[in-house]
Amino acid sequence: MKNIENQKNLLGKRVLLRLDLNVPLQDGIIQDETRISKILPTLKFLIQKQAKIIIISHAGRPKGKIVPALSLKLICTNLSEKLNQKINLITDDIRKIENKDLFKNIDGNILVLENIRFYPEEENNDSNFSQHLASFADVYINDAFSCSHRAHASVTSITKFLPSYCGLQFNSEVTALKKVTSEIEKPISCIIGGSKISTKIGIIKNLIPKFDNIIIVGGMANNILSYKNVKIGKSIHEENCNEIVKNIFETSKQYSCSIIYPEDVITSKSLDGKPEPKKLNDISDDDMILDIGEKTIKKIDNLINSSKTILWNGPAGYFENNDFANGSFQIAKSIVKNHKSNSIYSVAGGGDTISVLNKINAINDFNFISTAGGAFLEYLEGKEIPGISALN
Numbered sequence: 001m002k003n004i005e006n007q008k009n010l011l012g013k014r015v016l017l018r019l020d021l022n023v024p025l026q027d028g029i030i031q032d033e034t035r036i037s038k039i040l041p042t043l044k045f046l047i048q049k050q051a052k053i054i055i056i057s058h059a060g061r062p063k064g065k066i067v068p069a070l071s072l073k074l075i076c077t078n079l080s081e082k083l084n085q086k087i088n089l090i091t092d093d094i095r096k097i098e099n100k101d102l103f104k105n106i107d108g109n110i111l112v113l114e115n116i117r118f119y120p121e122e123e124n125n126d127s128n129f130s131q132h133l134a135s136f137a138d139v140y141i142n143d144a145f146s147c148s149h150r151a152h153a154s155v156t157s158i159t160k161f162l163p164s165y166c167g168l169q170f171n172s173e174v175t176a177l178k179k180v181t182s183e184i185e186k187p188i189s190c191i192i193g194g195s196k197i198s199t200k201i202g203i204i205k206n207l208i209p210k211f212d213n214i215i216i217v218g219g220m221a222n223n224i225l226s227y228k229n230v231k232i233g234k235s236i237h238e239e240n241c242n243e244i245v246k247n248i249f250e251t252s253k254q255y256s257c258s259i260i261y262p263e264d265v266i267t268s269k270s271l272d273g274k275p276e277p278k279k280l281n282d283i284s285d286d287d288m289i290l291d292i293g294e295k296t297i298k299k300i301d302n303l304i305n306s307s308k309t310i311l312w313n314g315p316a317g318y319f320e321n322n323d324f325a326n327g328s329f330q331i332a333k334s335i336v337k338n339h340k341s342n343s344i345y346s347v348a349g350g351g352d353t354i355s356v357l358n359k360i361n362a363i364n365d366f367n368f369i370s371t372a373g374g375a376f377l378e379y380l381e382g383k384e385i386p387g388i389s390a391l392n
Contacts, residue, residue, distance in 0.1 A: 004042070013051050013139055014051070016158070017056065018143065019039050019055055020039075020147050021057040021058075022035070022060065033078065037082075041169065042141070042168045043110075054102065058117040058122070059075065063120075070118075072112055095132065102136055125152055126153050129157075134161035139165065142165075142390075143168065145170045149374050149386065155387045158390075174379075176370065177370075179309065180311040181207075188307060189214075189215060190213070191217060192216055193220060200313075202381040207380065209255045213257065214252065214259050217261075217315070218315055221292075223245055224259075233284055234287065260300070262293065264293030265283070266324060267288060269288070271290070271318060275323045290317050291326060291328075308345065311348075315356050325359070332356055
């Protein structure tokens with residue numbers, strides 16, 4: 001992909017900039033500004049180059065209809081404050097806007113077009129709509145990696161009509177993912193959690209040939225324990241997953257990848273009950289496994305210490321309750337310790353993982369934190385990412 005940093009002359013050029021400003025809103029307040037903060041370097045780069053910036057983004061799932069609650073107005077205000085720049089929200093029907101009218105009677109060089117998903121043509125990847133969008137600008141930049149697993153008009157078709165580049169955040173995301181999938185420094189370990197093993201099986205199968213260790217925690221690990229004939233009481237698990245688990249172990253033997261799962265656990269009778277450390281053979285029928293135990297934490301810590309690269313997606317337990325968050329916190333602290341000593345390259349992604357890191361203020365202590373959600377997971381699974389293909 002061509003990186004926008006390699007485009008020398010942007011003075012006075014109109015730049016169509018695809019961002020992901022889809023942040024959680026509640027009662028008129030932005031709940032998490034991480035996505036906004038991550039795209040600021042690209043905006044500042046373009047401002048410094050004195051480009052005229054036309055921002056395209058979406059919020060929520062309006063399904064091709066105008067939903068006032070999903071307007072980008074609040075996000076524009078936030079961006080304006082962060083950049084100390086005048087930002088103009090254009091609420092006119094995009095399909096009726098003409099190039100000559102865009103910056104007419106406008107104070108400043110930054111425009112935001114209203115929620116692109118208000119238009120059904122966006123999700124239908126309508127080529128005529130893309131061509132119309134392209135008519136507004138001289139250059140297209142995609143800095144919305146998190147939307148790039150979707151073949152939408154402002155992500156894929158648009159590149160047919162303009163010189164196209166990736167933004168700084170997009171480039172950072174792909175660079176980090178390459179370091180855990182293709183440009184790997186070994187030994188490399190993956191810690192993967194979540195409630196359903198079936199949703200992560202594609203990732204696990206794609207990573208086994210490349211990784212030295214796959215460490216399975218969280219609700220997923222209960223399916224591993226059940227397969228190994230460990231009683232898991234009333235713990236969260238998926239039905240009919242033994243073939244999936246069997247396949248994981250058979251594939252891992254073929255590629256000499258170690259599959260690590262809990263050797264001891266923290267249980268309780270309920271989600272808000274008293275935590276009880278237990279050996280695997282001591283789990284009773286009314287127990288819920290809600291975290292990993294000290295022996296497992298120590299084993300994972302040793303694996304992190306001996307790894308050169310680490311990928312983390314999914315907490316180790318029911319972290320929403322601090323009584324069952326210790327496993328997740330200790331994993332985070334172990335990675336942070338190695339990151340600070342420059343002995344490991346660390347990548348983390350997934351909403352719950354980011355929540356864990358925010359709880360202990362460790363969000364800036366990894367080499368890279370992905371906010372890309374589905375695109376992050378699909379890249380790890382080895383799927384084609386339409387936004388990347390379009391830029392290539």
